[in-house]
Amino acid sequence: MWSKSILFAATSSPTLKLMPVPVKVELTKGKFRLSDSFTMAVTGAANERLYKYSTRALRRLSNRTGLFFSQDFITKKTKSDNVDMVINFKRKGKVALNEDESYQLIITPEKIELYSETDIGAFRGVETFLQLLEADEHGYYFPAVKIEDRPRFPWRGLLIDACRHWMPVEVIKRNLDGMAAAKLNVMHWHLTEDQGFRVECKTFPKLHELGSDGFYYTQEQIKEIIKYADERGIRVMPEFDMPGHATSWFIGYPELASAPGPYEIECRWGIKDPTMNPAREETYEFLDKFLAEMSKLFPDDYFHIGGDENTGKQWDANPEIQAFMKANDIPDNHQLQAYFNKRILAILTKYGKKMVGWDEIFQPGLPASIVIQSWRGQKALIDAAKKGYQAILSNGYYIDMIHPTDMHYLNDPIPEDAPLTEKEKKFILGGEATMWAELVTPENVESRIWPRTAAIAERFWSPASIKDIDDMYRRLEVMSFRLEEFGLTHEKNYDMMLRRLTNGGDISALKTLVDVFEPIKVYSRHFQGKTFTSYSPYTRAVDAARPDAKVAREFRNLVDEYLVKKTKENAEKIKLWFWHWKQNHEDLMETIKGSPILKEIEPASENLATVSKIGLEAMDYIESGKTASTLWVSDKMAVLEAVKKPVAELELMIIPAVEKLVQAAGKQG
């Protein structure tokens, strides 16, 4: 329909409220008006998956608009003549790497047409269609538009760690819905860890019976989830981490380990020593039977064996293993793990699976079918691609590290300056956001995943040229709100958690505070005096606080705007915030009195008041045109530096803006 060269001239396309932004969007004239007589049909071969997807779309439209559609279902009996929207697809897609996900969407005032090669492409197009819904004084409508779209990368994933904290079936399901809305296509399911073995295993039942505290997925539940993902065009790739991160295997089967047991389920976080014994043939016999069962249970072509963070201590201490290394000319633990990996690779290959592992598994001599997942950096990715290995990027997408959205968003799997040929670039399949679950529970995990992962999903789907931060945030806000229709709790559990913190009291003062704080970044929460385990409470202010705190971000933008052009209006807005924050301390102290769990944030509230007072003083200077003394500036900067110290694992996100105001106050006149 459009030539390829036009297709990739995407920067000039309007982005509307679409996320990810399609390759090409051309607005045409008019509006398609939505009414309760709206009807949809699917043409071509009967396709249950697409009937269900489009029926859900109909329901979502009805729920958003309150329209009582006369049509209840889309089925093979639905006639496609005289309907308002027709979905045309050619064949059933395979939920597999490199399947065609492209689509074209054409909306005119009279009709809506969606064309795709596969039903999976149609799913992607339906999501775009739903994002186009608009309203004006006459009701709901879709703008007339021509869209052509296809993904930039074929591997667009989200890792969910169901081990460190158990994630119930419904959490997985609603996140799959969110993924489909964001056009992600791989759920990487981290299923075994020191802290838990989360899969029912029929061959070796003590794995889940003794390794899980009762929190594991039954095989029926796993099949249900795989089907749910399949119906949304999402691959489910399991990860069984080995030889390290494997304590939970050893409760039932200590003979697998490199040191004698007994073992207990680990409830602390960090890198642990228990490691499988690579020197015993029985280990491979066990894993052969285990992988035979799991290869059948998980239909995806790819199978993740982890392979990360083996301390090697158990190997060093085991004479049998040392003797094995000597006998086999294995010089070090690194090579021993390479040996282990090759053995596992042979088993997986036998069962028709392609192996995926973290950086550490990468060793020359592995077949080109394997995939390297880089958590350590972009370099590993580029090295792998240069050597002709496929790779996916996770470094820079660790959403558990609580970085702001734009940082993830600008992290490109293939940076513009990547020293790769066009051919080498093809080896970079895409990337994955990783939701490690040490510090989250089912209650707040979605506030870490969403909405930031939608921006990462755009990085994986949309042309590299799409990188306007402000436009991303504008669209992300709409996306975040729409994601609630799947029951996702990233928004609604915030107030709920605040209510618990105030012991059912008024949350407004607490919210004012927590709105401008974020949990401290990376993994520094582990070094603030508290030892976190599986059983710690994750219900404190830091757990309610959200990444990329919106109020703080918008305030920083407001200050930036003001410092460029000092309008009276923006000055008033800034001062209003400062007054509000300064006043808040007293109200919050009342709340804290009735709720000892909040005692720890008292200094945070004082800090907010202090920073706000400084901000008001700076505004006084700036507005009056007087220059603040060097002493005043250095004094205030020192105070601001001091309050950067985390309180209750929280950091105050308006400080950079106030620093700018203080600096500006010193440069007046």
Added chain:
Amino acid sequence: MWSKSILFAATSSPTLKLMPVPVKVELTKGKFRLSDSFTMAVTGAANERLYKYSTRALRRLSNRTGLFFSQDFITKKTKSDNVDMVINFKRKGKVALNEDESYQLIITPEKIELYSETDIGAFRGVETFLQLLEADEHGYYFPAVKIEDRPRFPWRGLLIDACRHWMPVEVIKRNLDGMAAAKLNVMHWHLTEDQGFRVECKTFPKLHELGSDGFYYTQEQIKEIIKYADERGIRVMPEFDMPGHATSWFIGYPELASAPGPYEIECRWGIKDPTMNPAREETYEFLDKFLAEMSKLFPDDYFHIGGDENTGKQWDANPEIQAFMKANDIPDNHQLQAYFNKRILAILTKYGKKMVGWDEIFQPGLPASIVIQSWRGQKALIDAAKKGYQAILSNGYYIDMIHPTDMHYLNDPIPEDAPLTEKEKKFILGGEATMWAELVTPENVESRIWPRTAAIAERFWSPASIKDIDDMYRRLEVMSFRLEEFGLTHEKNYDMMLRRLTNGGDISALKTLVDVFEPIKVYSRHFQGKTFTSYSPYTRAVDAARPDAKVAREFRNLVDEYLVKKTKENAEKIKLWFWHWKQNHEDLMETIKGSPILKEIEPASENLATVSKIGLEAMDYIESGKTASTLWVSDKMAVLEAVKKPVAELELMIIPAVEKLVQAAGKQG
């Protein structure tokens, strides 16, 4: 420990924040201080159910307080000497009617002791214990107290209709948690209806395959739910409604029906004609096999066969059935259904089950083991008891009718003036709240169940003398907030639904409005111009609005208080509300502009402004001491009468208060 006579002198006990109120509460001196060194143990025989329950209790305490307890688990290895809290129980309880659920709880500043006959009694006691958590400036504590407690009625149920709208597993589970917190002990699971057959049936798979649109519980899920309920001391009683309400059975097995098929799943509401054929022997052969399978799947002693609302039209029209009636001297449809019931009773008895059914099944000659569930009125209940039949009350507990909490609360299964002897009273086993699901979805069903059902639960558990409405509302608010810890959505989905209605915009004006409106009562929503079906949107303002609207209720109380004693302070409060509501209209109009789904509530917002203006005028008269003219009063009363008319199926709940003010304005001086 206390004599029985003291036990039932419950009115003088302090109610604290307990719900349901225990039989006897005696506050003693001091406080038990909670710290992170807090430990619990269970003595007596090993009991997995109680270990898990108490471990969850430990976690709930940790989550509320943010305390990092050193203890992770309670297991059989946990030593009971030197722990802070000991749970002593005698034997594992049977999750069955009339099991002992009593407990004693003794808290001193040094120690917490819980005594019970069964582990189920211990579950009830643990909930009371958790409700006693308090806080002061020194931290968290439990007041020293002696509590003795036992239920008034042995059957305390909640019916969940999973047919009219599908209720996923997690919805059932979190409601079971809520039930346990409220000390309810029967989940009556309404599993088949015209609109859906919700159970996997292995003998007759076309029942769920063709009768459910894919929304049914697998047998594994049913077992999981029964286990979940068992671990909370809750019986799960299934209901398979027959011979009417059975369309969904006939899609796969039309030969069961009294008229030839084919049948389709019903998606409209109301009483439908399709009815099982009681004249064919094959019907009973089918049901025998079916009930054989279901009797095994559901372990409870009781089995509900529905039996309500058979129109009889299919029977009247079927010559075969007419001939059968003639041949067997069956004079009318009523007797024919009695014949059908007796046949089913024989089958159920063979499989070790006791039969339960709605009023309609009651016929002389049935065995005394059956239980009558009265939906039509208290009279049926009393009639049954007088004739020596066991009965439970649901009339007056239809929570889908959106009545205020106090109405349900004051509805007693055995009213003080009930014409029953003490012996007859024993036949009244208790009652059940019924959550029929025509007009609710998984998204808002919990806002209909909670918190009102907690007040009904108190009616079933606490002494009849506990009936102070204000005290109930005070405690209900705490209970409602605490119920959120199970993930229940009655509170948090309110804002979420409002956000969808404003299309992601500011919800404050909309909330101000919806806070004082309630969905219209009983089933009048069906007669307001819209035809509701399975596939209608249940996302409009009326679906977000909640029963017993708190803001409106508190405003009515405020006005009542003011009219008794006209304080300046209350006058200001009242006027502030009126100003707020009057002003709100303009803001809300802005919101409505961007969200056509809200167009329908524009008149509701106008009404609120109108009523508020009248309220302000009345306050002017009252405060100035001038008497309003009779004409003014009658004019305003007429306006108020007119705005009682529902708008968008919503009714404005502050009108009665404003009527009182208008009347008062006319009686000044």
